[in-house]
Amino acid sequence: MKCLLLYYSFTGQAQRAVDAVSAACRGAGWLPVVCRVDFAAEGERLKRPLSIGDIKRWTGAASRGDKLPVTYDPPQALAEKFDLILLFSNTWQKSPSVPIRSFLESADAARVLAGTPFAVYIVCRRLWRDNLDTVRRLGEAAGGRFVDSLTLPHSGGAVSSLVQTTSYMMRAGSGWTHFLGVPLPAYGLSPEKFSEIEPFTRRVLERVEAPESRIVPLEGGHNFRDIGGYSTADGKCVRRGLVFRSGSMADLTLPDQERIAQLGVKVVCDFRSNRERENRPSRWPEPASIDLWTRDHDSSVGALLDAISVPGATAAAVRAKMIEIYHTLPYEQADSYSELFRRIATGPLPLVFHCSAGKDRTGIAAALLLTVLGVPRETVIEDYILTERFFEGLCRLVKTDPTSSRFTAVDPSIWDPMLRADAAYIEATFDTLTQRHGSVGGYLREVLGIDDQLQSAVRLKLLE
Numbered sequence: 001m002k003c004l005l006l007y008y009s010f011t012g013q014a015q016r017a018v019d020a021v022s023a024a025c026r027g028a029g030w031l032p033v034v035c036r037v038d039f040a041a042e043g044e045r046l047k048r049p050l051s052i053g054d055i056k057r058w059t060g061a062a063s064r065g066d067k068l069p070v071t072y073d074p075p076q077a078l079a080e081k082f083d084l085i086l087l088f089s090n091t092w093q094k095s096p097s098v099p100i101r102s103f104l105e106s107a108d109a110a111r112v113l114a115g116t117p118f119a120v121y122i123v124c125r126r127l128w129r130d131n132l133d134t135v136r137r138l139g140e141a142a143g144g145r146f147v148d149s150l151t152l153p154h155s156g157g158a159v160s161s162l163v164q165t166t167s168y169m170m171r172a173g174s175g176w177t178h179f180l181g182v183p184l185p186a187y188g189l190s191p192e193k194f195s196e197i198e199p200f201t202r203r204v205l206e207r208v209e210a211p212e213s214r215i216v217p218l219e220g221g222h223n224f225r226d227i228g229g230y231s232t233a234d235g236k237c238v239r240r241g242l243v244f245r246s247g248s249m250a251d252l253t254l255p256d257q258e259r260i261a262q263l264g265v266k267v268v269c270d271f272r273s274n275r276e277r278e279n280r281p282s283r284w285p286e287p288a289s290i291d292l293w294t295r296d297h298d299s300s301v302g303a304l305l306d307a308i309s310v311p312g313a314t315a316a317a318v319r320a321k322m323i324e325i326y327h328t329l330p331y332e333q334a335d336s337y338s339e340l341f342r343r344i345a346t347g348p349l350p351l352v353f354h355c356s357a358g359k360d361r362t363g364i365a366a367a368l369l370l371t372v373l374g375v376p377r378e379t380v381i382e383d384y385i386l387t388e389r390f391f392e393g394l395c396r397l398v399k400t401d402p403t404s405s406r407f408t409a410v411d412p413s414i415w416d417p418m419l420r421a422d423a424a425y426i427e428a429t430f431d432t433l434t435q436r437h438g439s440v441g442g443y444l445r446e447v448l449g450i451d452d453q454l455q456s457a458v459r460l461k462l463l464e
């Protein structure tokens, strides 16, 4: 995916932030296009040393919201189409700098921002709020969708940073090191805030990346996706390409098999029951060098089928049954989940875990895994809900499944809750595990036998 980094820099701080953001974008697999905006008229461009008169002129122009013609370097940068715009807005007299404001109110901004998400980096000595409010308002007026902002202030207190900034701008060389004998902070952005650039940028990219970017498009596969690419609460990221979750793999076509072979899949954990596997055997790339793990057990969906096929069944009753099942699945599937965690911690990767729909047994396993990795609960639930995208395919699977004859005669609106990835379902699992074991980690220790050391090994393998 491609993003535009649009900035102006007079004393080099926005430029430094741009370099760090560019590196973060490339690290996340994005293509950053950097574009510098400046006044079109050479004579208007700010140069150090800046006189008191110049400072007054530009602070006045910024607070009035003046606009001047601007140019772009490279000139063609805005001709492209971007998935995300990253705006760097320097504070001049509490407001966006005149070049940035001039851009934001131009026809170029309306063209490049229309319908596109944007994030803002405020580069300022100290004052950021009015600047951010204005950039956000103008960006939205140009048709952009605001995502998030990061404020990057200078080091030092109110007075020392003011003295330092003014001396720096008014001198051709570097700024003063002391003022009236008192040491001044080094000119420029606070190192602590600067270090937030990388994790912040990664989070923004991740939010903009369509969740479906995790979906591996397959012709005959169902709900096959990477669990990677999510940020954790402590600023790490789940590595992509190592663990995949999926639904049935019984209808993989030859090109699908080639695609899976390209992913280098080494291990498959198939959570399905004996009967499900017999009815719909998986199709693997030849030669099948995949280590396939299955568990000798029979299906326990009988209670659900009863709830659907009893006379007078209702959608509400089926939904209640689903919630009940989500309380018990972590125990019923404990052997499978234990094997999954053990293999991720100690065995070769990439690994695929799957069931039939890739929704319930697989959905819980993915939610447990992402939680152990430290992915925030809302994101874990978003990942769970992503299965909704496969609702149509799931309906087709159910209709052609030999084991579903008991309920295909029933009105589909009644069994609809069975095919849904409803947040209340996965929340039921989390409620049970928290009540009974204190946390997901506690459940892993007490029920799956995955101790803290193995949990750390999982994190070590999957986080970067």
Ligand SMILES: Cc1cc2nc3c(=O)[nH]c(=O)nc-3n(C[C@H](O)[C@H](O)[C@H](O)COP(=O)(O)O)c2cc1C
Pocket: 008, 009, 010, 011, 012, 013, 014, 015, 055, 058, 059, 090, 091, 092, 093, 094, 095, 123, 124, 125, 126, 127, 128, 165, 169
């Ligand atoms: C004309 C002018 C006015 C400024 N006014 C403010 C201000 O009101 N508040 C503030 O926090 N910083 C102010 N600054 C400081 C800049 O925000 C700071 O130097 C920032 O690093 C500029 O970005 P740059 O280094 O990329 O040019 C001003 C700078 C200039 C040049």
